[in-house]
Amino acid sequence: MNPLLQSLVGGLLIGAGSAVLLLANGRVAGISGIAENVLKGAVGEQGWRAAFLIGLILPAAVLGLGPVQQAGGPVLLAVAGLLVGFGTRLGSGCTSGHGVCGLANLSRRSLVATLTFMAVAMLTVYVVRHGWSS
Amino acid sequence: MNFLTALIAGVLFGAGLLLSGMTNPATVLSFLDITGAWNPALALTMGGAIAVAAPAFALMRRRGQTLTGERVDLPDRTRIDAPLLVGSALFGLGWGLAGICPGPGLIQLTGLGLHAVVFVAAMAVGMLLSGFAKPRPR
Numbered sequence: 001m002n003p004l005l006q007s008l009v010g011g012l013l014i015g016a017g018s019a020v021l022l023l024a025n026g027r028v029a030g031i032s033g034i035a036e037n038v039l040k041g042a043v044g045e046q047g048w049r050a051a052f053l054i055g056l057i058l059p060a061a062v063l064g065l066g067p068v069q070q071a072g073g074p075v076l077l078a079v080a081g082l083l084v085g086f087g088t089r090l091g092s093g094c095t096s097g098h099g100v101c102g103l104a105n106l107s108r109r110s111l112v113a114t115l116t117f118m119a120v121a122m123l124t125v126y127v128v129r130h131g132w133s134s
Numbered sequence: 135m136n137f138l139t140a141l142i143a144g145v146l147f148g149a150g151l152l153l154s155g156m157t158n159p160a161t162v163l164s165f166l167d168i169t170g171a172w173n174p175a176l177a178l179t180m181g182g183a184i185a186v187a188a189p190a191f192a193l194m195r196r197r198g199q200t201l202t203g204e205r206v207d208l209p210d211r212t213r214i215d216a217p218l219l220v221g222s223a224l225f226g227l228g229w230g231l232a233g234i235c236p237g238p239g240l241i242q243l244t245g246l247g248l249h250a251v252v253f254v255a256a257m258a259v260g261m262l263l264s265g266f267a268k269p270r271p272r
Contacts, residue, residue, distance in 0.1 A: 003175060004175055006155070007155065007175035008178040008181075010150045010154025010155070010179050011150065011181060012182045012185075012186050013146050013147070013150030014147055014151065014154070014179065014182070015150075015186025016146045017143045017144065017146030017147030017150060018143070018147065019186055019190035020142055020143040021139070021140060021143035021147075022187070022194055022206070023193070023201050024143070024200060024202065025143070025200065025204070026194070026200040026204050026205055026207050027140075028209065029143065029147060031147075031235075031240070035236055035257075035258075039261060040262075044136075044140075046135075046137040047137055048136040048140035051136075051137045051138070051144065052141070052144040053240065055140065055141040055146075055147070056144040056148040056237060058144070058145050059145060059149040060148065060152050060241045060242075061244045065152075066157065066158065067158050067160075068157065068158055068159065068245060068247070070159055070232075071159050071160075071163060071232050072232070073249075074249060074252045077232055077234075077249050078253070078255075079228075079231065080234065080253065080256075081228070081239070081253040081256025081257040082257070082259060083224050084228035084232070084236060084239070084257050085236075085257035085259065085260025085262075085263075085264070086221075086261070086263055086264045087220075087222065087225030087226070087227070087260070087264075088221065088225045088235075088236060088261070089264035090220060090221030090264045090267055091217065091220070091222040091224075092221065094225060094235050095229075095236075096237055098222070100183045100184060101191070102209075103184050104183075104184045104187035104188040105191040105195070106188075106191070107209065108212065108214070109211060109213070109214060112219070113218055113219075113222040114222075117222045117223070117225045117229060118166075118226065120225075120226025120227055120230065121227070121229045121230035122166050122167075122230065124227050124229075125167045125170075126167070126168075126169055129167055129170055130170065
């Protein structure tokens with residue numbers, strides 16, 4: 001498949017998953033929130049949160065994960081993981097909850113959150129890859 | 135039904151993240167590297183996802199209940215506050231360092247690699263610690 005088409009179809013599937021969870025369960029597909037609740041043992045009615053997370057990893061578990069090129073070693077990933085876990089819960093959402101569902105729901109909070117984490121992430125990559133001076 | 139529909143939703147979402155390349159940190163970082171060899175493909179992913187989800191949100195906002203008559207649980211907060219801004223900025227810093235957000239992090243666990251395990255374990259610790267910074271009524 002053409003790489004751009006693949007990215008687009010991937011997006012359509014993500015949107016379809018969000019739509020199904022909303023239309024059938026009445027829930028927002030915010031992965032950080034779902035993960036935090038499951039972590040605390042709150043799996044939801046009939047375990048819907050656990051079911052969503054099982055479904056989420058199922059395609060990779062069955063079809064294979066594909067290429068994974070990590071940005072650094074375990075220390076970098078531990079620091080990044082802490083920031084991602086802490087930040088997404090303090091900010092009430094991540095790329096899925098704010099970036100996809102929140103924007104699709106025309107939420108001003110999600111627009112501000114998405115612009116903030118995109119801008120900081122882009123700035124971070126700029127500093128790491130190109131340095132302050134270049 | 136709740137379990138089955140959530141499972142199907144998760145499979146669609148997970149397949150989308152896998153197909154779009156969101157599960158490969160190098161792809162995500164090349165999307166964020168706007169002054170370098172920028173790879174804008176993930177903008178199509180985000181746009182495509184929003185385009186499909188938006189009509190469903192519009193319908194649910196109007197109806198107020200799901201297709202099977204259950205309550206729709208949509209966030210009702212509107213205030214742009216410090217936790218939203220600080221949390222999103224910290225998330226952006228972590229996302230820019232590793233190129234992994236929560237969904238792809240969980241999916242990477244299927245590869246059983248040390249890096250993914252370390253990332254997700256640290257993410258879980260970060261989530262639990264956030265409770266101290268943001269006391270929320272439950």
